Amino acid sequence: MSKPVSPAAGASRRALLALLAAGGLPALARPAAARPAFAQDPSAPFPDRPVRMIIPVAPGGSLDILGRTFARQMTPVLGQPVVAENHPGAGSNLAFELVARARPDGHTLLVGSDPLTINPSLYRRVGFHPVRDFAPIAELVRAPQVLVVHPTHPATDLASFLRLARQAEGRMTMASQGNGSIGHLTGAVLSRRAEVAFTHVPYRGGGPAVIDVVAGHVEALLVTLPAAIEHIRGGRLKALAVSSGTRSGALPDVPTIAEGGFPGFDIVTWQGILATAGTPEPVIARLHTVLVEALRRPDVAEGLRSQGFEVTGTNPEAFAALIREEANRWPPVVRLANAQLD
Template sequence: MKFTATVLATLAFAAAAPAALAQAWPAKPVTLVVPFPPGGTTDVLARALGERLQQALGQTVIIESKPGAGATLGADHVAKSRPDGYTLLVGAVHHTIATSVYKKLPYDFQKDFAPISTVALVPNVLTISATTHATDVKSLVALAKAAPNPFTYGSNGNGTAQHLIGTQFAEMNGIPLLHIPYKGSGPLTTDLIGGQVQMSFDTVTPVLPHIKAGKLKALAVTTAKRSSALPDVPTLDEAGMKGFDLGTWFGVLAPAATPKDVVARLSAEMVKVIHSPEFRQRMLEIGAEPIGNTPDEMARQIKDDTEKYARLVKNAKVSIE
């Protein structure tokens, strides 16, 4: 009887351990891994979220930058991290594109991550230097067609949303464009202002201050709706590119084996933050639309976008070893 009682007690303890672990979480700082260099939209969004999330969790939230390979290096780091809820990825639509662009990835974005919540949708914006003699999409396309060499456009890296938007823009307007990949929005924006590249399709956030300062010109946003931060700038659909609707969403994910209770707690706290008036106001200031959906809704979003961008990648013949 003593042996049986001991075995039962051990089994009961083992069964209760995961629940106890989840209840004790968080017992130390939580790290949000940003797979792009500091200063870009992902970084700005992560810091805004982290600042408020640490108040909700009662623990420090650390923002750690791990850029490289079109945001896949940071993703791989999180996929292989201990699944305890302390290392999270600030993922983006780029990761659904990378699934089709890269011939070999060391992780499976749908299988190796547990979605927590989509934080916000940020429109991309067609931007040119203030010194470029174009006032709208039509005149820019005319300039590109008349130029002896292909116009250049910069992006945050191969296989990113900006890269793919550029291929779609070129195809729909029948113009050649030369893609120049950068390591992040900072160096890209500097070269765009200086005229080293002629256009970009970056997200609104990093270019907004320069548009307001008159150093850059915004010709159109890439989403179906206009940006609240640039209400006078038309959409590409309004500019004649009918049906064009591509934007960049950002969200948070954990390693796949993270306890469900921890994922649920993280999701609940993040959604509260995302739906708060203060966070919403901060998002509107940087040109983002707050979302705050459930893990299941984010998982469906990832699945749908992976399928959608696979078709676009195939048509554009974009491939990276």
């Protein structure tokens, strides 16, 4: 169990909020991963062999489901197998480095999410740069973090939850998917803005954290909505607020943290597909078209929405802009949460 997040930790509230709102941090200055130089022939047919879909987590989670769903959808259209491969480890860094160093021809793809932009400030050394080493293709979905408690918890909304947390003077337990996860960092920002402390309880993934809140072993949890939505619908968890700037279509009756008295609060997880930097533009364009057409299929889109995702399907330029913004956003939050890992 980590130490409680103290309201006095890190940068001042005003400075932190200014940085988060303005994105005023310089671009990450870490060296790019070493990568062999491959000669590219933009006119070469694509694909001319199976495509690898690298999933940076173990089987079973939402990122794994997303990668396998789109691998199945892409295979008949591309005319080559799209093979989903799980490469968990080192907080997803192993998978990120694998794709960063791959031949830039579109035959190795990454199912990316927020750790791609969080990890360079979370870990002291990483072998990739989230902006320079990847070619974004399409953001596919996004989802908020949801603040949940056991149904018997006395809190009925965010205001009463924070009031109880203040009375507990740092003893209220707040779980997350893990140290430095987006749930942990969302909790750190909420702690700072609300001027209230929690005892952070990191888990190895959202699933185990959800189970322990359902069992009553920890009091509260900030977790990506798809990990908790079935328990919320089944009455095994009580949702108090979501972290997105607008309410979730999957939980329209649950207010946002911004509505609870924290204007501008807007933190979501995103998931999308990236290739290695230097992949020819025609290959990126074809992959984007195939992914977006799959995303428009009613069965695919409704399946994702039913899990609590918002379907996006952005173009490569918009996805690249999101990654640049996120890479600038997280360093001060990691410092605030005292979350840096070796």
